[in-house]
Amino acid sequence: MSDFAPVPPVSVVLVSGASRGLGLAIVTDLLERGVKVAAFARTVTPELEALASKYPEDTHVGSVDVTDEKAAQGFVKEVEARLGVIDGLVNNAAIGQDSLHVHTSSDRIAQIIETNLTAPLVLTRFVLRRLIGKGLKGRVVNVTSICGQRGYQGLVAYSATKGGLDAATRSLARELGGRVLVNSVAPGFFASEMSAVLGASQLESIARRTPSGAMTTPDDVVPTVRMLLLEQTNINGQSIVIDGGGSI
């Protein structure tokens, strides 16, 4: 019989890319449930500042570019000093793409990969080293995309990073042996500026093919992120698609 105890709910969560959209919705939801939340983004928005003011004891907010390794690691240390050891990580920060691959510069490809894949892997490594070194357990949620599993024109490099993060999710879950639960959520296209790159006809096509009849919203994704961080489910190494069935 296994002598592993379940991984407890998280108590201190770090959310990257938290200034708006899904990241902001995740931060809001966790704070409302009494979880301590550290949140960073390149630019701290008034909405994020308002949350920090509303929950001053439970939040730590900073302006950090996720690709700035030193800044991100410094932020993690600040969080530890203020809120405690981070036992939950939501890798949400990402940049989009709006160009066919043949028209995307090599510099832009490198930038997309650095932001969407390299940076979360480096941040995850740093957080996990501090967690495991203290003998603690935790949970990681990677925000990927249906693009990691299905093809969409104009999103080649973006899709590669999201598929890569899904793959890393599985291997990390295996490597961490149940001490840290690692999963990803793969939303369908939000009706937002990210999906605007697809163009009206492609968006219409996606909506028409979605059994639920609706595009995904951040509020559709938040409950799954909450479950993966707070509930006892034994879900591990999975990429959970949240797209109304549009990709089935």
Added chain:
Amino acid sequence: METLDRPAVRKLMGEVLAVQGKTLPDDDAAKLADIGFRSLDFSELALRVEDEIGDELNFEAAGLRSIETIGDVLDLLVEIQGQ
């Protein structure tokens, strides 16, 4: 760079096991599998060593060495410090 000697690493190894309610045997020949010291426990121990010495260990220097006993763990972690 400060380094940890074998008894110091052994003490940290005992602490990693103690958190799990296990006791580190005195015999360095004891098999890791028999005492329930898993690969992640090795990672935890290595990270604790790194924290003590203030530097990352160079695992490339370890090659593909087989680690089966307590003594193997101690030998490795002492050897790769400072490499």
